[in-house]
Amino acid sequence: MRASIRTSVPVRHAAMLGVGAYRPRLVVDNDQVAGLIDSSDEWIRTRSGIRSRRWASEDETIVEMATAAASAALESSGIDPERIGCVLLATISNLRQTPAAASEVATRLGAVNAGAMDISAACAGFCYGLALAGDIVRGGSAEHVLVIGVERMTDLIDDRDRGTAFLFADGAGAAVVGGSDEPGIGPVVWGSDGSQAELISQDHSWLDWRDQLAKDPSAEAPALRMNGQPVFRWATVEMAKVARRTLEAAGIDVADLDAFIPHQANDRITEALARSLRLPSSVAIARDVVEQGNTSAASVPLAIDALLSSGAARSGDTALLLGFGAGLSFAGQVVVLP
Numbered sequence: 642m643r644a645s646i647r648t649s650v651p652v653r654h655a656a657m658l659g660v661g662a663y664r665p666r667l668v669v670d671n672d673q674v675a676g677l678i679d680s681s682d683e684w685i686r687t688r689s690g691i692r693s694r695r696w697a698s699e700d701e702t703i704v705e706m707a708t709a710a711a712s713a714a715l716e717s718s719g720i721d722p723e724r725i726g727c728v729l730l731a732t733i734s735n736l737r738q739t740p741a742a743a744s745e746v747a748t749r750l751g752a753v754n755a756g757a758m759d760i761s762a763a764c765a766g767f768c769y770g771l772a773l774a775g776d777i778v779r780g781g782s783a784e785h786v787l788v789i790g791v792e793r794m795t796d797l798i799d800d801r802d803r804g805t806a807f808l809f810a811d812g813a814g815a816a817v818v819g820g821s822d823e824p825g826i827g828p829v830v831w832g833s834d835g836s837q838a839e840l841i842s843q844d845h846s847w848l849d850w851r852d853q854l855a856k857d858p859s860a861e862a863p864a865l866r867m868n869g870q871p872v873f874r875w876a877t878v879e880m881a882k883v884a885r886r887t888l889e890a891a892g893i894d895v896a897d898l899d900a901f902i903p904h905q906a907n908d909r910i911t912e913a914l915a916r917s918l919r920l921p922s923s924v925a926i927a928r929d930v931v932e933q934g935n936t937s938a939a940s941v942p943l944a945i946d947a948l949l950s951s952g953a954a955r956s957g958d959t960a961l962l963l964g965f966g967a968g969l970s971f972a973g974q975v976v977v978l979p
């Protein structure tokens with residue numbers, strides 16, 4: 642008779658047990674970016690809502706920022722690092738491609754029993770990680786999972802590009818996911834559309850750059866480019882549909898929501914989504930982009946941290962998370978805040 646494989650015992654529900662954030666030291670206001678792109682504080686505020694952003698200094702590397710945010714999340718959850726069974730790190734700006742930053746972060750944290758890998762899903766990365774973490778915990782492959790979103794977008798952008806230079810920024814946020822008596826992470830609604838890949842993408846590959854450098858030592862490194870208007874339309878129209886499907890999948894009505902925490906792309910996108918969803922005025926809306934800029938994979942956990950720290954949202958609140966960006970990729974889920 643064939644021996645049967647022993648399986649781990651799954652838990653029924655998963656939830657976020659704690660969150661943490663790391664915001665780089667350097668605060669950069671609109672006047673400091675406007676000069677190079679022939680813009681102004683007023684234009685940037687009106688078109689994006691952004692007043693300032695944080696830029697990482699040299700020592701604030703992907704690994705350093707991720708480790709700091711993850712340490713804060715571990716502390717707030719009360720979970721020791723040895724009890725973490727998996728580290729998922731979402732980023733698109735780790736320019737040292739191998740090894741995965743997650744391995745180094747796990748070791749620095751003392752997460753000696755953890756599998757570790759990076760996820761590349763741009764601004765949807767944290768929500769992708771959270772969905773996987775919930776499944777890993779419910780499936781029994783790990784008791785606790787650390788999900789981190791971290792970016793140094795300033796390494797990817799051209800500071801003379803009018804469409805991106807004022808928008809993107811740096812930082813890290815993290816959450817510890819573990820078993821729970823009640824459902825704390827709802828079903829994920831996710832997807833991607835590679836036919837629109839060119840709307841937000843690197844203008845050429847690192848390989849192309851290497852070839853160009855052989856002929857021209859002053860060849861420019863790849864930079865992130867964005868076609869702003871179609872991205873804006875997609876985010877406001879299609880993501881409103883995704884938000885509705887996410888609420889439906891979780892069996893939650895807008896009236897049951899305490900907080901709306903979309904990717905902090907641009908405050909006008911957040912506004913348009915909130916209007917389209919007809920959120921009651923009692924729902925706290927994340928507006929971390931105003932002070933933090935668009936930090937891609939870090940934006941959702943940073944925004945969760947900001948809402949909880951300010952008291953605008955509380956532990957136990959029901960929140961709709963919605964990540965979206967390059968790919969074009971997206972992921973939404975209803976969660977209970979830790």
Ligand SMILES: CC(C)(COP(=O)(O)OP(=O)(O)OC[C@H]1O[C@@H](n2cnc3c(N)ncnc32)[C@H](O)[C@@H]1OP(=O)(O)O)[C@@H](O)C(=O)NCCC(=O)NCCS
Pocket residue numbers: 678679680681684685688689764803804807867868869870872873906907910935965966967
């Ligand atoms: C980037 C974004 C703010 C640009 O706003 P926009 O209204 O689409 O701007 P446009 O490119 O159409 O340009 C409108 C005008 O502003 C000017 N302009 C463009 N960039 C400018 C800048 N940085 N500063 C000042 N003026 C600028 C243009 O020259 C144009 O002038 P004109 O009307 O005299 O021709 C907007 O497209 C956007 O928010 N897109 C979504 C971006 C986003 O959130 N992406 C993240 C997804 S992860």
